[in-house]
Amino acid sequence: MVRPAVQPPEVMPSMYGPTPRTCRPADLPGMVSVGVTELFPEIQQGYRQGEGVEETHQATRDALASVNMEMIRPEDTVNILCSEHGFYILEGLHYREMLKALGDVVRDKTGCENIRYRVASGVGVREADEVVDYFDLKKYLNGKVTTTHPFDKPLPIDTEIGTLYGLARIYDGDWIVHAPHDEPRDLYFHRMMNRCLKAFAMNYARYETRAAFHGTFSNRASNFLQKAIFDSPLVQEKFAFSCILRSTPDGIIGTDADNDMYRLDRRISRELLRDYGKVLRLVAEIEECIAVWDAGRWGYYIHSGGIAFGCLENGKYDAFDLTVPSAYGLHDMVAKYFSGEMKTFDRIMNINPAIKAVVINQAWPGLPISDVPRHVPTVVVGRDQADMLNLDSTNPDFMNHAVIADSLETAMAFAGKAAGTDKVIAFDGSFGNFTVSPSMAEDLAVRAPEVSRRVDEELFPMWLKQRGIDPAEA
Amino acid sequence: MKIVQFVSKVDPEKCNGDKRCERLCPSGAIKVVEKIAVVQDDRCVACGKCHEVCREDAVEMVRRTRPLTIAFDMQSADPEKIQTLCAQAGLLPDLPLCACTGTTVGEIAAAVIGGAKSPEDVVVGTGAGSGCGIYCMAVIFKLFACAGVKIPEDPRWNNLPMTSHDVSEEIARKYPEYHFDSLA
Numbered sequence: 244m245v246r247p248a249v250q251p252p253e254v255m256p257s258m259y260g261p262t263p264r265t266c267r268p269a270d271l272p273g274m275v276s277v278g279v280t281e282l283f284p285e286i287q288q289g290y291r292q293g294e295g296v297e298e299t300h301q302a303t304r305d306a307l308a309s310v311n312m313e314m315i316r317p318e319d320t321v322n323i324l325c326s327e328h329g330f331y332i333l334e335g336l337h338y339r340e341m342l343k344a345l346g347d348v349v350r351d352k353t354g355c356e357n358i359r360y361r362v363a364s365g366v367g368v369r370e371a372d373e374v375v376d377y378f379d380l381k382k383y384l385n386g387k388v389t390t391t392h393p394f395d396k397p398l399p400i401d402t403e404i405g406t407l408y409g410l411a412r413i414y415d416g417d418w419i420v421h422a423p424h425d426e427p428r429d430l431y432f433h434r435m436m437n438r439c440l441k442a443f444a445m446n447y448a449r450y451e452t453r454a455a456f457h458g459t460f461s462n463r464a465s466n467f468l469q470k471a472i473f474d475s476p477l478v479q480e481k482f483a484f485s486c487i488l489r490s491t492p493d494g495i496i497g498t499d500a501d502n503d504m505y506r507l508d509r510r511i512s513r514e515l516l517r518d519y520g521k522v523l524r525l526v527a528e529i530e531e532c533i534a535v536w537d538a539g540r541w542g543y544y545i546h547s548g549g550i551a552f553g554c555l556e557n558g559k560y561d562a563f564d565l566t567v568p569s570a571y572g573l574h575d576m577v578a579k580y581f582s583g584e585m586k587t588f589d590r591i592m593n594i595n596p597a598i599k600a601v602v603i604n605q606a607w608p609g610l611p612i613s614d615v616p617r618h619v620p621t622v623v624v625g626r627d628q629a630d631m632l633n634l635d636s637t638n639p640d641f642m643n644h645a646v647i648a649d650s651l652e653t654a655m656a657f658a659g660k661a662a663g664t665d666k667v668i669a670f671d672g673s674f675g676n677f678t679v680s681p682s683m684a685e686d687l688a689v690r691a692p693e694v695s696r697r698v699d700e701e702l703f704p705m706w707l708k709q710r711g712i713d714p715a716e717a
Numbered sequence: 718m719k720i721v722q723f724v725s726k727v728d729p730e731k732c733n734g735d736k737r738c739e740r741l742c743p744s745g746a747i748k749v750v751e752k753i754a755v756v757q758d759d760r761c762v763a764c765g766k767c768h769e770v771c772r773e774d775a776v777e778m779v780r781r782t783r784p785l786t787i788a789f790d791m792q793s794a795d796p797e798k799i800q801t802l803c804a805q806a807g808l809l810p811d812l813p814l815c816a817c818t819g820t821t822v823g824e825i826a827a828a829v830i831g832g833a834k835s836p837e838d839v840v841v842g843t844g845a846g847s848g849c850g851i852y853c854m855a856v857i858f859k860l861f862a863c864a865g866v867k868i869p870e871d872p873r874w875n876n877l878p879m880t881s882h883d884v885s886e887e888i889a890r891k892y893p894e895y896h897f898d899s900l901a
Contacts, residue, residue: 258769366849366851367769368741368766368769368770369769369770393851394740394850394873397875399875403888404879404884404885404888405879405883406877407877407879408875408877436894436895449875450850450851450854451854451855451858451874451875451876451877452877453851454850454851454852454853454854454855454856454877455855455877455879455880457852457855458814458852458853458854458855458856459855459856459859459878459879459880459881460879460880460881461896461897461899461900461901462899462901463894463895463896463899464881464884464895464896464897464899465881466895467881467892467897565894568896568899568900568901569899569901573901574899574900574901576901577809577900577901578901580809580811586811587811588809588811588812588813588821609849610849611816611817611848611849611852613817633722634723634763634765634778635765636762636763636764636765636817636847636848637816637817637848637849638817638848639719639720639721639722639763639817639818639848640720
């Protein structure tokens with residue numbers, strides 16, 4: 244179960260992050276890897292970086308074989324909607340291959356040559372541009388490739404609850420093909436409610452709509468926004484089908500596709516609840532740790548064993564249990580505010596007390612993360628990373644609360660003294676393995692069997708029932 | 718509140734006047750004048766969008782010689798009016814709304830009551846909206862709407878003052894699983 248640390252996925256160079264590090268937690272003496280499918284043998288094994296790319300291409304063709312594309316005429320335009328997040332999963336080649344196969348099949352089945360890839364972005368104006376260049380998408384995908392971002396030209400969309408704002412470039416074709424990946428990432432926001440549709444209120448939406456999702460809609464209610472947009476007459480008129488890259492915490496397992504978005508969502512959600520649910524509940528059991536951020540993208544969205552750091556940070560809440568009002572701590576704070584226990588809100592995020600220290604070896608600034616150093620000893624590796632944080636408008640006082648180390652080794656030693664524990668978990672982009680210290684590996688191994696039993700017998704049935712998902716539905 | 722350590726600086730030799738920067742600037746600090754972008758330093762909140770979007774690499778962020786402090790003077794604000802406006806919006810005044818700067822709902826409400834006429838005024842007056850913009854902006858729109866302030870049309874924003882509590886009872890009954898009445 245435990246072996247010498249496995250090398251994690253490589254980090255794509257980016258204007259949004261520091262120069263990719265040559266020394267990573269997996270390189271440190273004593274660090275080990277513990278396999279996801281060794282902790283939970285029932286989780287389907289998947290492909291990691293550097294393997295299974297051709298298989299993903301074929302799996303996409305197989306998944307699309309039963310999809311009706313008769314609505315697409317040769318003279319029509321088809322927008323294949325891509326999420327740049329997919330390019331950061333296991334070095335991105337599986338996602339790129341799915342998109343290529345998708346475009347090829349649409350051409351073959353419909354005779355339509357006007358295939359346009361629309362690459363959306365998470366936060367930054369140039370994120371998607373970088374991805375297009377790095378992955379040579381214009382050449383590889385054999386179709387027009389255009390990028391968009393949250394501040395791009397808007398498209399008002401009339402929905403059941405009023406006007407929301409999408410991005411004009413997403414919807415400017417006759418047809419749209421929704422082509423995201425399924426990895427659950429910030430599940431404390433989506434709660435596995437309309438998970439497969441989330442991009443309609445996020446990547447495909449203007450920043451005002453995203454702000455409503457995060458700021459003026461309560462945690463569960465916010466997940467109505469993607470449904471409202473998807474169900475709108477405008478989107479329904481253009482929606483052809485969806486094709487989604489599939490994963491487990493172990494890696495990429497293929498592709499699924501359907502003309503019926505909700506049927507696809509239920510099918511995928513059922514499997515995500517089962518597979519990611521176990522790893523999520525295991526991580527929630529951690530009582531003490533030093534967390535290391537070591538990959539591209541923002542700290543909350545970097546993976547270990549297929550689970551993003553944000554899931555550990557919010558681990559004390561069962562995000563899949565829909566009786567929990569808010570899965571990122573806001574409800575607790577609101578309740579305490581009204582009871583008088585909290586006079587003011589001293590934080591935005593209720594950080595898991597199991598996190599005793601954070602080491603930032605490499606991660607993007609660009610999303611607000613300053614509650615981390617305000618409340619947890621935080622060590623930033625390298626002056627360049629610190630300079631980026633100083634310059635970052637979303638974290639203007641981050642470095643007022645964190646310290647700088649010249650090397651990862653120094654940072655880890657400091658964090659160990661500050662945290663009073665040697666249990667380390669590195670969020671280095673890995674699926675299939677947790678990069679951990681031996682004491683953490685042992686901790687996870689001891690806890691996994693009971694977690695597996697509890698999820699199988701108690702939690703998974705409850706999660707399905709709460710969502711009206713039939714366990715047997717194919 | 719925000720202490721702004723940096724400011725945008727335009728290289729006029731590289732600038733082509735295409736206005737990409739102007740179209741994204743949340744504080745109205747950067748504007749193209751006679752085909753060259755010009756920065757009004759005391760309005761620049763160092764959000765970095767102009768630097769990010771410029772294809773000519775004409776904008777860099779440089780450290781200010783003296784930091785610029787952006788904070789609304791809460792002493793001038795009437796706490797009862799703030800409380801009332803926040804309650805109308807269904808919001809808690811002490812909630813740190815802007816995750817980037819920690820600016821509270823109450824501070825933004827105070828700015829609106831104190832005469833802010835647009836999201837740009839809120840950015841310059843409180844710092845909220847000077848970071849990612851994907852958490853706080855909807856609340857800013859809501860507070861303006863509850864205060865009866867008609868925000869001017871501008872390509873930089875689309876007024877979206879919608880909250881989950883605004884959803885009709887009919888919709889709330891139709892979709893009880895979304896708990897539109899929940900506080901959190």
